[in-house]
Amino acid sequence: MGYLNEEQHRIVSDAVAQAEAHTAGEIVTVLADRSDGYTDVALWWAIAAAFTAMSVFALFPELYLTALDRFMGGWGSEWTHGEILTVVIAIGLAKFLGVLAVQLWQPLKFWLIPPPVKSARVREAAIRHFKVGAERRTHGRTGVLIYLSMREHRAEIVADEAIAGEVAPEVWGEAMADMLAEIKKGQIAEGMAAGVRDVGAVLSEHFPRAEDDVNELPDRLIEV
Numbered sequence: 001m002g003y004l005n006e007e008q009h010r011i012v013s014d015a016v017a018q019a020e021a022h023t024a025g026e027i028v029t030v031l032a033d034r035s036d037g038y039t040d041v042a043l044w045w046a047i048a049a050a051f052t053a054m055s056v057f058a059l060f061p062e063l064y065l066t067a068l069d070r071f072m073g074g075w076g077s078e079w080t081h082g083e084i085l086t087v088v089i090a091i092g093l094a095k096f097l098g099v100l101a102v103q104l105w106q107p108l109k110f111w112l113i114p115p116p117v118k119s120a121r122v123r124e125a126a127i128r129h130f131k132v133g134a135e136r137r138t139h140g141r142t143g144v145l146i147y148l149s150m151r152e153h154r155a156e157i158v159a160d161e162a163i164a165g166e167v168a169p170e171v172w173g174e175a176m177a178d179m180l181a182e183i184k185k186g187q188i189a190e191g192m193a194a195g196v197r198d199v200g201a202v203l204s205e206h207f208p209r210a211e212d213d214v215n216e217l218p219d220r221l222i223e224v
Helices: 006-020 039-059 061-071 081-102 106-111 115-133 161-166 169-183 188-206
Strands: 026-032 143-149 154-159
Touching: 006 026, 006 188, 026 115, 026 188, 039 061, 039 081, 061 081, 115 143, 115 154, 143 169, 143 188, 154 169, 154 188, 161 188, 169 188
Parallel strands: 026 143
Antiparallel strands: 143 154
């Protein structure tokens, strides 16, 4: 099930059509649940937890071994090197699997992902979608992608060569701000539509629509 219903999809698509009525630019909108699976990040947390647990054992071995003696009946015994190694491995493995398991709860998994990693992955995903759906697919290389990734709470605007040469990246800041202001209120479609209108205004200034201009890319919102 997607984030938006048919009517909300239409809000975004209509905003794209209206914006493109005044510019030669082509706007593509993508709404994603997430930009990456972050399996590597989950593994690093699990590895860190395992090594931390084994390091604590190495610092306080008697504490662990005494507790194990009590658990096994209270009879003290001399632990062999092999038995101690087995305990260390068991502790590390238990921590590794436990931390992996708790990260199956998605809110915790995404909370544990460092913000710079989220931003980088969202940017990479936006560029991938742009290369597939907009880059060099217009006659004047005037495609723009507005990408929103819900799990990471981040958005990106990626522009084709002709636009990037005329419009500085910071110009898109107002579009991002207007879009995120609505999205933070739970108005996803309205937020994307606001971003589309702002992007359209910038494009109409630098790339006004010609009389013979044709619509080269679909206006519909792509939800993945």
